[in-house]
Amino acid sequence: MFSTVTVLCFLAHSADAPKGITLCRDGQPTATLVLGADATPQAQKAARSLQTYLARISGATLPIAKEGDALTGTRVFIGPSAAVSALGVN
Numbered sequence: 668m669f670s671t672v673t674v675l676c677f678l679a680h681s682a683d684a685p686k687g688i689t690l691c692r693d694g695q696p697t698a699t700l701v702l703g704a705d706a707t708p709q710a711q712k713a714a715r716s717l718q719t720y721l722a723r724i725s726g727a728t729l730p731i732a733k734e735g736d737a738l739t740g741t742r743v744f745i746g747p748s749a750a751v752s753a754l755g756v757n
Contacts, residue, residue: 688741691727698741700731703748710746717745 690698700714722728734748
């Protein structure tokens, strides 16, 4: 779960980050939780936990996908991935 918090905090404080990120609207997901192609068991568990808590809060179940899948919209990267590395996060 620490990787999740670190990445989300990094994105939230990045100069290029949008001022607001919409994860769901009217009980429907508008974002996808994205795992690296070789996601660790810890990253997979973190994604499921985040998915569960966001569903409890909003009523929307965000889908979980793997990096490389055809995705549109807001993406929340969980754990190590090429996209996270490109942001300079280890």
